[in-house]
Structure formats: structure tokens, C-alpha cells
């Protein structure tokens with residue numbers, strides 16, 4: 131007889147069950163067999179020489195994916211939000227003025243994080259589907275004199291890919307750092323960090339990189355490092371403090387790498403493998419692949435009588451397509467039908483785009499015409515069988 135009052139949970143005495151799903155929503159994406167296999171390798175120590183070499187390889191892979199020579203380039207232990215917090219916690223001090231472009235949920239989230247730091251948060255706002263002209267951005271920079279400007283490259287909630295050219299220069303003219311979220315766009319839509327004058331860029335493992343969630347590439351320019359390493363106050367997060375992380379990732383020039391936290395070793399194995407896959411394919415080929423697949427999908431959607439949410443072609447995010455919810459249908463029923471009958475995940479809107487759109491993501495390992503055709507077939511079936519009210 132056990133002396134314990136809480137018995138082992140019966141559910142845990144049954145084997146783990148994970149259904150097969152086609153993940154054609156805004157993320158995570160399906161993981162390729164080679165990335166899966168790399169994540170299943172046996173553990174090594176987080177500070178073993180071989181692990182440090184794997185981290186160095188990851189750093190080079192991120193420099194390639196971001197197109198940057200920044201030495202301060204690492205992978206954060208955590209999801210895209212963790213990288214977002216790392217970027218803001220390190221570059222912004224209480225009382226600093228920041229400017230945030232809000233054209234979907236990610237600007238809203240960045241504002242929330244900056245507000246928690248005690249920054250003076252100023253926003254420029256557009257409805258979902260909108261974007262900002264360089265003139266509008268310049269005007270707001272002159273008005274608010276921020277230390278940092280936040281912009282989302284791939285707005286996964288609205289399906290907009292934001293133009294980036296010229297904005298870095300506008301920021302630098304105003305002595306302001308340029309922070310860009312590329313979680314939903316990296317590898318699927320062109321972004322060239324150094325050429326575009328981006329000071330802080332972050333992404334996440336689970337979209338085009340098609341790794342499991344839990345690691346998040348991030349890079350800081352020299353200008354950003356100057357701000358970070360001349361702060362008057364310590365960042366509120368110890369875990370995300372770049373002066374510690376710089377040492378853990380061998381970016382501070384010191385010979386010894388100190389224990390800071392235990393990194394997600396299996397996640398880093400997977401991330402290395404997906405960066406290897408991207409390097410083998412080549413960034414430009416990956417951009418083309420995402421563009422071609424998106425165009426094929428868009429044509430198919432239009433031939434089903436569906437309306438793309440983003441009108442202007444050049445603003446359509448190739449990784450995640452948004453469709454206006456078809457009149458007369460309940461978007462929840464469509465999603466549920468496709469999941470039940472086709473084992474395919476697609477999703478509804480998020481934050482300000484909630485109830486307005488359906489979202490289809492074909493990223494990385496999932497990005498090909500056969501998958502686009504599969505989701506088109508499922509949608510055709512759903513439109514035939516889901517309830518349609520008179521409009």
C-alpha cells in the first residue's frame with residue numbers, strides 16, 4: 131500500500147497519442163522527417179564543446195537567413211514572444227519613447243510589452259489589411275522622437291507583408307533603432323537585415339523553418355548593441371538579459387562561456403537541421419517557392435469564388451494567405467469541417483482580424499502545390515457542405 135494520497139494519473143498510464151494533422155494554418159508547420167530525426171538525438175551537455183559548436187553553426191545559419199554580419203546573433207530559448215520580449219526588454223528603458231506600428235495583433239502585443247517596461251508608448255494604427263507609407267512613418271518619427279520603432283514584416287493576423295525599404299534610413303536619421311518582427315515571413319519573403327538598415331530582427335522556429343516551436347533567432351546591429359550595453363538600468367528579465375546571453379552564445383569575445391540557463395538542446399538540434407535545409411535550398415529559391423505556391427493557391431481560391439482579404443497583390447504575404455470570410459457562412463463551421471473531414475488545420479482571424487478572415491499557411495516543409503491543391507479541395511468540400519444562410 132502506498133502512503134501517497136495522490137495516485138499516479140490514469141491518463142499517464144496510457145501511451146501518448148498524437149494524431150496526424152496537416153498543419154496548413156498560421157503555424158506551427160509540419161516538421162520534415164530529417165528535422166524530426168535530429169530533434170530525437172540523445173542529449174549532450176549544454177556547455178559541451180560539441181554543443182557550443184552546434185550553437186556556432188546556428189549563429190552562422192541565422193546570419194545567412196537574416197542576411198546580416200552582426201556578431202550579436204543568437205537563438206533565444208523560447209517562442210516568438212520570447213524573442214519579442216528580448217528585443218524590447220534589452221533596447222528600451224523605463225521612460226523611453228517608443229513608436230509602434232499597429233496594423234494587426236503583433237503591433238498590439240509589442241505595445242503591451244513596451245508598456246509593461248514603463249516606456250512611453252506611441253502608436254500609428256491602421257485597420258487589418260492596412261500598411262504605412264514611408265511618409266507616414268517619417269512624420270510619426272519626427273513627432274514622437276522614439277528610441278525605437280517597431281514594425282511587423284509579415285502580419286500573420288491580416289496577411290500583409292509590409293514594405294521595408296527606406297525605413298531603416300528614416301529611423302537612423304532620427305537617431306532611432308529599427309526593430310522588425312519576421313516571425314511569419316523569414317525565409318518566405320525577402321528580408322535583408324543589413325541592407326535594409328534593420329537594427330533588431332527576430333523570427334521563430336516553427337513557421338518557414340519548420341522546426342518545433344521553442345527556439346527563436348534574433349540579431350542586434352552595432353547601433354542596437356550600443357544602446358543595450360550603455361543602459362542606465364538592468365533589463366527586468368534575467369533570462370533575456372543580452373549581456374548574459376551574449377556570453378552564453380560566445381558573442382562577447384570572452385574565452386569562457388558561463389552557465390546562464392540550460393538551453394533547449396533538442397530544439398537547437400532541430401533548429402540547426404532546418405537552417406541546414408534552408409542553406410542547401412538557398413534563400414532566394416525558398417522565397418520563389420513561397421511566392422509560386424501562394425500564387426497557385428490564390429488563383430485556386432478565386433476560382434472557388436472566394437475573395438482574398440488583401441487587395442493589392444504586392445502586399446500579400448506569401449506564407450500566410452487571408453481570405454475574407456465568405457458571406458453567409460460561419461467561419462468556425464468551415465474550420466471545424468475541414469479538420470473533421472480532412473485532418474487539415476486552417477484558422478480564423480486573430481485579434482483585430484477575428485471574424486473577418488480565414489487563414490491558410492503553407493510554409494517551409496509544407497510549401498508546395500500539392501498541399502495547396504489539398505487545402506483547395508477541402509475548402510471546396512466545406513463550401514458545399516457547411517450551412518449557408520441567405521445574405
Ligand code: PMP
Nearest residue numbers: 209210211236284286313314334
Ligand atoms: N509575430 C508574428 C508575426 C507571429 O505570427 C507570431 C506567431 N503567430 C508571433 C510573433 C509570436 O510567436 P509565438 O507564438 O512563437 O510566441
